[in-house]
Amino acid sequence: RTWIPCQDSPGIRFTYEAHVDVPTGTMAMMSATNPTEQALDGHYDFVMDQPIPSYLLALAVGNVEFRSVGAHTGVYAVPELIDAAAYEFAEMEELLIAAENLYGKYAWERYDLLVLPAAFPFGGMENPRLTFATPTIIAGDRSLVALVAHELAHSWSGNLVTNATWDDFWLNEGFTVYFEQRIMESVYGREVSEMLATLSYQGLVDEVDQIMDTNPDDTHLKLHLQNRNPDDGMTAIAYDKGYFFLRLLEETVGRETFDSFLKTYFETHSFSVMDTDRFIDYLKTNLLNTPELLATVDLSAWIFGPGLPANCPSVGSKRIERVDAALQAWESGAMSTNDLPWNDWVYQERYRFLSNLDDNSSADRLAELDEAWAISQTGNNEVLFAWLEQSIRSHYGPSYARLESFLVEIGRRKFLTPLYGAMIETDQADLAKRIYALARPHYHSVATGTMDELLNWPG
Structure with missing residues (x-):
């Protein structure tokens, strides 16, 4: 209701047409049938003839390019990201085929993905025919595509039912x-x-x-x-x-x-x-x-009950168990930092190791890890997030420059809330507020609403 009059409830569905004029040199895209090239006159017409709830009505405008990655899939991104995005999401067609093999034919004609600016406060948004995605999942090695699988799955659970x-x-x-x-x-x-x-x-x-x-x-x-x-x-x-x-x-x-x-x-x-x-x-x-x-x-x-019931399924991963054993050995001194199999681990294993470090780990111990494996320089944002949170709790100062640049450049709330929260919990509120003063102008209103409350920000 903030931009069009509608019955803004997930229980009410509608079809729509839209006629959008934008500045030349930009492309308009919606949760509908989309263009793949910029219109010279800046005019775009859209049709969504399948009924959707209001929260799936979406519009984005920018200087973007389109790249096909499969018969029914493609990516949109700004020119400086389009090559990286096309590589990162090259397996989308394979994910789509796997989904259809599980639970029936995809109902929305195409599954395309738009990489949004880093200020986007969420991981993804499952708009029919045009998923919005954070650039933080572009890791260079296709390791974070579970988010794409999640948004694709919404094409059945959420968008369809x-x-x-x-x-x-x-x-x-x-x-x-x-x-x-x-x-x-x-x-x-x-x-x-x-x-x-x-x-x-x-x-x-x-x-x-x-x-x-x-x-x-x-x-x-x-x-x-x-x-x-x-x-x-x-x-x-x-x-x-x-x-x-x-x-x-x-x-x-x-x-x-x-x-x-x-x-x-x-x-x-x-x-x-x-x-x-x-x-x-x-x-x-x-x-x-x-x-x-x-x-x-x-x-x-x-x-209708609280907590996790006693019959919750158990999960097990031999690889995660080996990570936990390595962590225990490293923390006890039975394994040296250089003997950790860091380069053999995939991101899930690295994340598990870092997120399970003792909160009281010393800055010297983190320095050992950073010197051996250059964790502060990782290009995987999930691993970096876990590292930065532990750096805050361990008062590991050499990571703080990367912490500041990360928080200024990225507005994904999943990362912001724990990192600012960790600074508050460890008596570093002044650091949190100094960084937030720099970062706040770059954040989406969804993120600033949460962070303002967390940090008791004036205004």
Whole structure:
């Protein structure tokens, strides 16, 4: 409603046409059928003839180029990023084919991706036909494409079958994380997907612990957002507790049965909305149709209960276990810094090592790691984020120049909140406010709203 008059609720869908005039030398793109070249007169016409909810109506304008990476896939980016983006996302067609093989034909004609400026406060936004993506996933080695798999999965869960209200947000995101994991397993193997699931579980446990201390009801899958900002529900609960609930369903009935159920669910409810109570009825009729199955799953504990139920599926990754063993050996002095297999690790393993370092690790110990492996200079933003957060907690000053440039250049809220929060928690609020004063003019209003509150920023 901030830019067009509409009924701004996820439970209401509409089609649209748009006629947009922009400055010459720029291209307009929408969640619709899109151009692939700039119009000389700056005029663009758009049609979206498939009904979508208002949150999926999107418009972007900029000096961008288009590059095809497959028969139904392509990327848009500014000229200085287009080559890197085309390389990074070259496997999008393969991801799309894997998704179709799992849960049915892609319904939106094309799957293209637009790389937004670094101020974009989210990882991605699943607009039909034109995913918005942060440039922070361009790592040079295609290691962060799980985010693309996630936004692609939304083409079924969310875009095709949409949560009726924001209280039902888990029906979008829990299904999407499950689907994302299945795409990653299909394309890159079970070993990679289980590493991702292990990291998700670690983050979920941490967030559940935090929320249980303040508002246990916010750990329910079915949320309670009346008279609240829907943003309050965008936590790991909807995403990862939702994922583990669906994983429990799969493990309870078997993968083949669950895949058939999920494919039929998407087909039966395409271009419509779903709420939690209706989904429970559908689940009981079409999948959990015996008292034994219902007792095994315990729907009430998962959907309406706090925390993580006792029957949460366990995840395991031999590679992550070896990282944990290396970390323990390094912290105890049984393994030297130079003997760490850092160069053999993929990003998930490096992230696990850094994010599990003891908060009380000394600056000298971080200096050893940095000297051996040049972690401060990494081009992988997930690894860099974990390193910078630990650098703050260990007061490792040599990383602070990179910390400042990272926070000034990048506005992704997933990174900002923990980093500024770590500075506050470690009595470095003055540093946080000095950097924020430099960075704030570059941030999106979504990010400044969160950071202003966190830092008690005047105004």
